[in-house]
Amino acid sequence: MNYFKLIILLCLCVLSGCSLLMPIEYLDNDNKVRSSMTDAEKVWHVMNVIDTAQTINIARAPECYKESNPLTRALIGEHPSTGNVIAIGVLYSVLYRAANQYIEDHNIINSDGYFDTGWGYAKLGLDVLGLATKGFTIGHNHTIGLRPFGSGCGN
Numbered sequence: 001m002n003y004f005k006l007i008i009l010l011c012l013c014v015l016s017g018c019s020l021l022m023p024i025e026y027l028d029n030d031n032k033v034r035s036s037m038t039d040a041e042k043v044w045h046v047m048n049v050i051d052t053a054q055t056i057n058i059a060r061a062p063e064c065y066k067e068s069n070p071l072t073r074a075l076i077g078e079h080p081s082t083g084n085v086i087a088i089g090v091l092y093s094v095l096y097r098a099a100n101q102y103i104e105d106h107n108i109i110n111s112d113g114y115f116d117t118g119w120g121y122a123k124l125g126l127d128v129l130g131l132a133t134k135g136f137t138i139g140h141n142h143t144i145g146l147r148p149f150g151s152g153c154g155n
Contacts, residue, residue, distance in 0.1 A: 052089030
């Protein structure tokens with residue numbers, strides 16, 4: 001891996017929130033403990049960086065690959081540029097963090113670390129769905145030959 005690839009990977013990590021190693025806990029106005037980011041969300045952001053790095057292959061080898069996710073394809077096209085791939089990866093991270101923050105703003109975590117409201121189930125659902133879809137995407141990309149920062153067909 002050359003330095004350019006490493007710099008891009010580090011930038012994606014920082015922009016997506018992966019650089020936080022521990023959740024930041026704080027007290028809200030009612031002295032209830034809240035957390036800024038869960039471990040599941042951190043894992044999702046790391047997986048998003050991997051997916052983005054794999055998808056860069058589409059830009060590098062348009063004769064071999066095309067974007068197959070309908071939402072992503074609608075936003076960046078079947079054969080996106082590297083810049084568009086990075087931009088959509090950052091956008092997905094920002095949106096995922098915003099959805100998590102919205103749920104966390106409506107949810108209270110008690111002193112045992114458990115959710116006190118029904119919003120906890122929404123958070124659990126988002127985590128399970130997010131991790132499952134990212135895991136499937138990364139696995140599928142790997143089976144068709146997309147590797148993080150690969151340089152061509154089947155690399």
